[in-house]
Amino acid sequence: MSMKNSGVLELRDVVKTYDMGAEQVHALAGVSLDIGVNEYVAIMGPSGSGKSTLMNIIGCLDVPTSGTYCLDGEMVANKSEAELAEIRNRMIGFVFQTFNLIPRANILHNVELPLIYGGVSKRERRQRAEHALERVGLADRRLHRPNELSGGQRQRVAIARALVFDPSIILADEPTGNLDSRTGEEIMGMFDELHNAGQTIILVTHEDNIAAHANRTIRLRDGGIESDVVHSETDSANVLPTSAAEALRGVSAGL
Secondary structure: OEOOOOEEEEEEEEEEEEEEOOEEEEEEEEEEEEEEOOOEEEEEOOOOOOHHHHHHHHOOOOOOOEEEEEEOOEEOOOOOHHHHHHHHHHHEEEEEOOOOOOOOOOHHHHHHHHHHHOOOOHHHHHHHHHHHHHHOOOHHHOOOOHHHOOHHHHHHHHHHHHHOOOOOEEEEEOOOOOOOHHHHHHHHHHHHHHHHOOOEEEEEOOOHHHHOOOOEEEEEEOOEEEEEEEEOOOOOEEEEOOOHHHHOOOOOOEO
């Protein structure tokens, strides 16, 4: 499948500065980046590189100090908290390391939860939640509570919850961090299947073996893009310069 010319996500000269008392911390220092429809991207970098800040901005959990962010054709910078929440609910499915499931609720209700906040009718949200659980192979466990499931099954529930709004992007933050190696590979196999079905996936990780599932790896250092690598089907890679986001515009990569 080829990368489309118009990105689902476009950042231009994004700067994020935090005031820490009398000192300013520059978490992002002018990041420009495009991610297209059906890309599978891993974001990596050492502690302090800016990857968590970039994830928060991509996920509409924060806004840039300066620069622009366009998601699915909609400008995100300078949105209010309520507007950001609406965009998150509609366009982004989150999968976190810690699952973030409600212990006392069964998994069907856990998957339904974003739809309740989104004002979806009871009948429709039940249908969507059941379909999402079917996609991750847990339809027969829909009435179980999280503590009755294995770690891998709980992460599958989190993936199902991320899918219920049919989001433009699935944003996964260290999704295998609490899992053993074998279970982690099973979960990554599920992300691979979602990508093959057409889903855009952005994966934040510090593990090379997890990042290897992606078709593109972006490495950050000191708040900027250090490298941007596009992987071919034969796992060969071409390392691109810091300005790779611009160079990639209009380029078709056989992914």
